[in-house]
Amino acid sequence: MQPTPEDRPITLSPSLPNPSSQPTPDKSVLQVWGNQPLSGHVTISGAKNSALVIMAGAILCSQDCRIRNVPLLADVNQMGNLLLALGIKVDRQGNCLDINAAHIAHSKAPYELVSQMRASFFVIGPLLARLGVARIPLPGGCAIGARPVDLHVRGLQAMGAEVQIDHGMVYASVRGQNKRLQGARIYLDYPSVGATETLMMAATLADGETTIENAAQEPEVVDLANFCRAMGAKIRGAGTKTIVISGVPSLHSTDYSIIPDRVEAGTFLVAGAITQSEISLSPVVPDHLTAVIAKLRAMGVQIIPDAPNRLRVVASERLSATDIKTLPYPGFPTDMQAQFMALLTLSDGDSVITETVFENRMRHVAELSRMGADIRVEGNHAIVRGVPFLSGAPVLATDLRASAALVVAALAAKGMTTIEGLHHLDRGYENLEAKLRQLGARIHRVTDGMETTSDSAARV
Structure with a gap:
């Protein structure tokens, strides 16, 4: 067995944060011009x-x-x-x-x-x-x-x-x-x-x-x-x-x-559905997305397997309301709850989302409401009443999946949405805006008024 290391001071390498200082807040914002159709293929990153x-x-x-x-x-x-x-x-x-x-x-x-x-x-x-x-x-x-x-x-x-x-x-x-x-x-x-x-x-x-x-x-x-x-x-x-x-x-x-990221794949499936677009994505493991695919199909969205590791989403012009309850796998993933809430804001009828995994995972409701969504929260339930359209607005990402939900909502909204709190987004999505631009989205990262090219993470 290797001997136990001594309890001596840790010397941080130059690439590590300075422990005496707080991280500098990211002043970047995403500007998204919505109501644009998407098309093409997107490559899904590792999980x-x-x-x-x-x-x-x-x-x-x-x-x-x-x-x-x-x-x-x-x-x-x-x-x-x-x-x-x-x-x-x-x-x-x-x-x-x-x-x-x-x-x-x-x-x-x-x-x-x-x-x-x-x-x-x-x-x-x-x-x-x-x-x-x-x-x-x-x-x-x-x-x-x-x-x-x-x-x-x-x-x-x-x-x-x-x-x-x-x-x-x-x-x-x-x-x-x-x-x-x-x-x-x-x-x-x-x-x-x-x-x-x-x-x-x-x-x-x-x-x-x-x-x-x-x-x-x-x-x-x-x-x-x-x-x-x-x-x-x-x-x-x-x-x-x-x-x-x-x-x-x-x-x-x-x-x-490592395997493909099933949450990133699910996010792009929702992006295709909410923009009434047809896009394909790979590599994916369809079995990892069973619950997500089932709910999309229940809403009237076509999910077509073009190959064992490739899916195509063909959106419907009208989305049906559906109820969702997050559960441990193989149930519906809590990491897709926020993105589906954004999608359900534009569905026909009322939907109920029940969050059973985390007790504080509906902070995105207030931000979606700023865009015109009709959502009422009662405990761990959210009642989503579909509206005809969403409108662009300044919004703040409160956690990783909430940031993705706001991007998805912005893609379908009328006008421009400005999203702050991008450090959350960069924690879990590799160059999301670049991938969306490749599909035809109008989305740009801006820092102090200057457009920047996103690099989601510094190299180790």
């Missing part, structure tokens, strides 16, 4: 939620790992900076990442990085598995709900870790000479994606067999399992409610390509 956790999963391996199809996103850059801060080698060439965690210099993640992105907490499982110790600040990210880490903590404790939370820091360690976690049977009170992924990674190097029951079934969980298996992990059942991991002594080098 953000796979990329982040697989980057953390590379910590499990003491050899080189190459990860392909990694999107250029602010969140990916942030995770790369976190790995660098831990002393891990990270090199990026386009959409390819080379990660080498042979020598981990620190077991403590810097607060200024973890506090900005919830996915940073993923490193606790791999660090604990490799080093027997991890110190991770409680995570931050979009303000869409509490998303506590208690499921992660209880699962790690079941595997023999001692975990304490003090002053916003999670301290985890494993006693014993070999500092290895022990296999355990773990039941999750809720099928949390983050907890499932954290515990699955931790279990890959544990002594014995670990069973995770009521596990999350999301495609990103399966992608992580496939990545770990490509490194030599023994995992079965990923994609079902029961995942079984047989611990191995070590993992080896791999070259792995």
